[in-house]
Each structure stands twice: as structure tokens, then as C-alpha cells.
Amino acid sequence: MPDSPTHGLTITDVRSRDYRGRLTHPFVTARRSVEEVIGLLVEVELDDGTVGHGSAAETLAVTGESVESMRAVIHGPVAEALTAGPVACGLRGRTDAVAAACTGNTSAKAAVDVALHDAWARRLGVPLAEALGGDTSTLLRTDMTIGLAAPEAMARAAVSAFEDGFTVLKVKLGRDWRADLDRLRAVHDAVPDAEFRLDANQGWDPKSAVRIIRAIQDAHIPLQLVEQPVSKHDLRGLASVTAAVDVPIMADEAVNSPRDAFEIARSGAADVLNIKLAKCGGIGHAMAIADVAHAAGLPCMIGAMMEPRVSITAAAHVAAAHPAITLVDLDSAEWIDEPAPAGGYALRGDRLHLSHTPGLGFGPTATEGMER
Ligand SMILES: [Mg+2]
Known part of the structure; x- marks a missing residue:
């Protein structure tokens, strides 16, 4: 040694x-x-x-x-x-x-x-956020995702999330733009004071996207942003939606690297970028995407897959360390009915409180049964 x-x-x-x-x-x-x-x-x-x-x-x-x-x-x-x-x-x-x-x-x-x-x-x-130049006391408020379902079921899920303290709801749409409007109406009627982010997960074509976003505005449902309305391969279509509506458009599946971020920023294809460690391969690339966005004047969201708490904690530390990351979508661990591995952060209402312990703050685990 x-x-x-x-x-x-x-x-x-x-x-x-x-x-x-x-x-x-x-x-x-x-x-x-x-x-x-x-x-x-x-x-x-x-x-x-x-x-x-x-x-x-x-x-x-x-x-x-x-x-x-x-x-x-x-x-x-x-x-x-x-x-x-x-x-x-x-x-x-x-x-x-x-x-x-x-x-x-x-x-x-x-x-x-x-x-x-x-x-x-x-x-x-030191905590990872500090090692990256940030601060564990940074305010991190996450949204809660409302999965795609029948309008009544989505409305019920929205009420439950709102009662749990989540005032920003990320509503999954994108299966059929006409039915999507009914879904969002039901959710908005159920929780009129919530703020909404929509995620179509590439489910619309550019013209349908513009049509539904305008219909939502006509229905006076305020939107914080709309995420990846069209195919990840169609940057031109994404740019056309971004140019046609006032609502900020966020790229998710279309941004997987600092180079993607640069191309989206250069072409004005989106107003906001969604960073996920699992898409870009880790913290270095995530920070580089945020740097590109910062230089271009674009805010970023940090999100995650449905993945274990360790991944979510790492994403939260990145959010606490980069000034361009102003939006947080880190609710995945709350969906998983399994406490281990515990630690990393505490969720109170919609706020993530990072533990002020070295690294990510997870304790030692038994290495028995681990593959090498
Ligand atoms: Mg998404």
C-alpha cells in the first residue's frame, strides 16, 4: 500500500x-x-x-x-x-x-x-456536492410524477401527491393528443393550485404538439414546461415546436451528451435541458452538459430513471453543485417499496435534504454475495 x-x-x-x-x-x-x-x-x-x-x-x-x-x-x-x-x-x-x-x-x-x-x-x-463546488443546503424541491392512465386515475394520483406536499406535478402524456387533453383537464380540475410539467416522452408529432399545447393554453391551464414532445431524432421538429409556442420546451431523450447539448443550444431546438446521469454516463458529463447550457443561457432540470436511491442521491448532489440546474425531478426512490440502501437524503414534503456527511452519505454495506 x-x-x-x-x-x-x-x-x-x-x-x-x-x-x-x-x-x-x-x-x-x-x-x-x-x-x-x-x-x-x-x-x-x-x-x-x-x-x-x-x-x-x-x-x-x-x-x-x-x-x-x-x-x-x-x-x-x-x-x-x-x-x-x-x-x-x-x-x-x-x-x-x-x-x-x-x-x-x-x-x-x-x-x-x-x-x-x-x-x-x-x-x-466532504459531501459530494461540496467537493463539486456546491453546498448541501441548496434548496432542492422535486416534482412528483403522475403516470399515464385514465383521466380519473390520474386525477386521484394528483390529489394524493398534492396532499403529500408536492405542489409541482409532472404529468405523463403522449399516447394520443386528443385524449391527453382530457387527462390534463381532469388533473387540473382535481388540483387547480398545482403547477404542471408535461412529459410526452416523444409521443407527439410536431404539429400535434403545437395543437395540444395551444389547446391547453386556451383552457387556461398554466404550464411550467413541456418535455420532449416529439421524437428524439427530430431536432428540427423539436425546434419548430419551441418556436411556435410560448411555453418552455425541454429536451430529454434528445440530450445524452455535452455535444447534444451544444447542438440543441446552437439550433435553438429547446429552452431547457433534462440531465440524467444514466443517459450521459456519469457526473463529469452531467456537469459538462450543465456548463454548455449555462453558457447558452438555458436552465437545466436534473432527472433520473426509476432507479435505486444511490443514483437519486448522486443526481441531487450534482443539482446542488451547478448553478444551471434549477429544476429537480427526483421522485423515483419514493416509488420504490424497498427501504435499502437507506441514507443519502431525507424527503420532507417536496424538499430533498442532503445529509451533510462525506461523499453521498451511505453507510457501509455487507460485501457478502457481491460479484467481482
Ligand atoms: Mg422525460
Whole structure:
């Protein structure tokens, strides 16, 4: 063991364990329906025994990754890149090695990238948000998602979320633009004082998107923003919607990298960018997307997949560290009917309170049964 472990991050172990978490109710969007989160909990260990935590969920419909593919990538090229690299290497060198280990596989890479960041901040002895230049006391108010369903069921879910203290609701639409208007009307009638974000998950074509957004405005339902109304491949269509309506349009599936963010900003395709660690491969790329947005004067939202609490906590620390990230959509862990791994943050009403402990704030877990 070297005498000065603070000279770079020397990785001695990369391990993972299967994760399963039932949802309290199905999560339904225009693209998919999820009843259970399956994924991996990941740990990296440094030469001084410091352990960092990360996690990822299978999202075949979004990133194309399964538990099997994530396991293969983490214990194959990623572990090799981390343990075969130079002995002394800083965080940036390690996370660049993860990013370059193979193409794609952004959820698997994000899990390891987060674990590296957690270990790095733990070794520094500060919360991750602080290590990234932010502050754990930053106000982080999350919305609550209302899944796509029949209008009455969505209205009931909206009332329940509003009563739990969530005043900003993210309403999933995008299956049929005419029926979508009925869904939103029912939700608005049930909770007229809520603020609404809409997410069509690519479900509309550009002309339908403009039509429904105008119809919503005609119905005097105030909207904070509309997320990814059209196909992620149709940046021109996204730009046409953005130009045609007053409501801010947010890119989600269309922004997966700093380069995507630059292209969207350059072409004026959207007003807001939705950053997710699982889409861009980790914290470094997430901060770079936020930097591009900041330079272009675009605000960002930080979101997540339906994924374990470790991933959500990492996203919250990123939000607390970057001034361009002003919107928070981190409700996933509240859907999962499974307490472990506990820690990271406390949710009171709609506010996430980050724990002021080193790294992400998760305690040690039993390594028994972990795959290496
Ligand atoms: Mg979305």
C-alpha cells in the first residue's frame, strides 16, 4: 500500500450486487410500463479501504441496457480500465477511463462513475456536492410524477401527491393528443393550485404538439414546461415546436451528451435541458452538459430513471453543485417499496435534504454475495 494514498485514486476492487425493488404502483409513460426496478448496486474500493457506492437500473427502452449487459460491462472493460491504468491517477483520469472503456452503456458507466465520485469525496472528507463546488443546503424541491392512465386515475394520483406536499406535478402524456387533453383537464380540475410539467416522452408529432399545447393554453391551464414532445431524432421538429409556442420546451431523450447539448443550444431546438446521469454516463458529463447550457443561457432540470436511491442521491448532489440546474425531478426512490440502501437524503414534503456527511452519505454495506 502506498504511503500517500491521497496521490490519486488507486482502485483495488470493483464489485456489484443485484438490486430488485417493487414499485408501489406501476410507472407508465408513452413508451413503457414498469412494475419493478431491477438493476445493480456497485462499489469501488480504494487502496486505503475507502468504498464508493453507485447504482443503475435496467432501462431497455431508454438506454438499451439490461442487468446482464451492465454486469458484463462493469466487470469487463470498465473494471479492466480502472485496475490496469496507471497506479496514481486523479478522479478525472479514472472517470475518463470509464467513459472510454467501451461505446454506449451509459447506465453501467454512470454507476461506476458515481461510485468513483463518492469514494473521492469520502476521501476528501466532504459531501459530494461540496467537493463539486456546491453546498448541501441548496434548496432542492422535486416534482412528483403522475403516470399515464385514465383521466380519473390520474386525477386521484394528483390529489394524493398534492396532499403529500408536492405542489409541482409532472404529468405523463403522449399516447394520443386528443385524449391527453382530457387527462390534463381532469388533473387540473382535481388540483387547480398545482403547477404542471408535461412529459410526452416523444409521443407527439410536431404539429400535434403545437395543437395540444395551444389547446391547453386556451383552457387556461398554466404550464411550467413541456418535455420532449416529439421524437428524439427530430431536432428540427423539436425546434419548430419551441418556436411556435410560448411555453418552455425541454429536451430529454434528445440530450445524452455535452455535444447534444451544444447542438440543441446552437439550433435553438429547446429552452431547457433534462440531465440524467444514466443517459450521459456519469457526473463529469452531467456537469459538462450543465456548463454548455449555462453558457447558452438555458436552465437545466436534473432527472433520473426509476432507479435505486444511490443514483437519486448522486443526481441531487450534482443539482446542488451547478448553478444551471434549477429544476429537480427526483421522485423515483419514493416509488420504490424497498427501504435499502437507506441514507443519502431525507424527503420532507417536496424538499430533498442532503445529509451533510462525506461523499453521498451511505453507510457501509455487507460485501457478502457481491460479484467481482
Ligand atoms: Mg422525460
